[in-house]
Amino acid sequence: MTPPYTPTTGPTAAVPSGDDDGFAQLTGLMGLMTGDEKHGPAATSTLDALWVLYDRVLRVTPDTVQDPGRDRFLLSKGHGPMAYYAVLAAKGFFPSAWLPGFGAYASPLGHHPDRELVPGAEIGSGSLGHGLPLAVGTVLGLRAQDRTGPAVWVLVGDAELDEGSNHEALAYAGATGLDRLHTLVIDNSSATHGRRGGIAARFEAAGWSVASVDGRDHGALHAAYTAPHPGRPHVVVARVEPKDA
């Protein structure tokens, strides 16, 4: 049995905090996958948001990936996972030597992540609209076992919100006040039809706590991630450069 988990309010000692020197290495790690030192806005749309989340907020380390009391991060938008793999490698979840194999038959790192193959990946994703419902179930499952400490985070893309399954999940989570649930929306204006009134308004109308920030501003991301939201699930909408810019 794993010893009882003691919730803390900050990052664990195992995760260096505010390490923007660490952030600087991510481009090189992504280069191991792409063979290129330069990456366009689409490939890096999640990079800053993921880094700040793993570096300063999530209480999970390579040593605690099986700890039932760990925080969970579910990458729902499995497309373009290079930034995710780079962050996991930088944090030591798997060796950076895996990265050059990206997408190869014998590589655990596919163009969509598989939780059975990637240490630290909480779900396998790629088909859009599965992460938020799985995250709701994860919050409910932890609560049913009296584990109120762990936070559950799920990353979705703005176009991914086209999928109706997300709206089943966000409506239910808002109505039932699942305050251990956190959604990070990376908004790179990739939805063809957009959303009249904006993404945040959809969540707000469903009863969520809402923050909208510049998805490249690490301080603003951290503040939005850690804003209190008693009794309500929390969404952070991180705006980045438009996909087609």
Next chain:
Amino acid sequence: MDTMRERFAAVTSRLLDEDPRLAVVLAEIGKDGFADAAQKHPGRVVNVGIREQLLVGVGGGLALTGLRPVLHTFAGFLVERPFEQVKLDFGHQGVGGVLVSAGGSYDWPAGGFTHMAPGDVGLLDTLDGWTVHVPGHPDEAETLLRHAAAAGDDKVYVRLSVQVNAVPRPVDGARFQPLRQGGRGVVLAIGPMLDPVLAATRDLDLSVLYATTVRPFDAAALRAAVDAAGSTDVVIVEPYLAGTSTRQVNEALEDRPHRVLGLGVGRRELRRYGQLDEHLAGHGLDARGLRGRITGFLDAR
């Protein structure tokens, strides 16, 4: 006699008391049966509203935290509508759970085709590793539900129906049972199709095998029945789409020449309402229809 669904609610409510790992997820349908259990175990009885994609996704999420989810609604809304969730949120995530359906192929004929799901087992056959139980009586349903709840992290589908046999048989959650010995062939009756099969074949020289667990398919029992009958003519009568298990019969007998007749629900919509027995007759699955198809098959040899 209670219905299979009533037994499901009663048994699962007791299992919630006994097993802290169990959790029930509903999408409005069937919630009244769990009202007491929801009061006793508010964290482990969840009603997500009329949201079937969320029903299955929540089940997968619960399983990711180590719980054993039991999901229930009508078969069409449990397996067909959120099929990709069943495929990915359980199978691809590598987690298990118990899916318990009601309604079957035409339990509510007056409700029309929107509430009929004869393709449920066939759909699950496109996926790996699902156990499929098809009880023919509420007592069998109770036994099979208990097996399903206790089956570790297995993926299990339990297909409940209002069509039932007059008496329960002892079931073990795995094997087919020989009920009668004959010499002209073997009839494999699935769940609630047993009574119509027995009525149709009463005076025919046929072996009858009874199955309530169809996946995995008990090929050894079928081969033994074929050996004992001394005939490789096999008829399988299923309460869902005709031919669903014909492939499994063929694989069981791949080492010998054989003939298979797969009977079950037709693909064509009848576009009729009415009663269950009228739909059985409409698909040729009443005793008279079965007898005609089975004797025709045997005589064609």
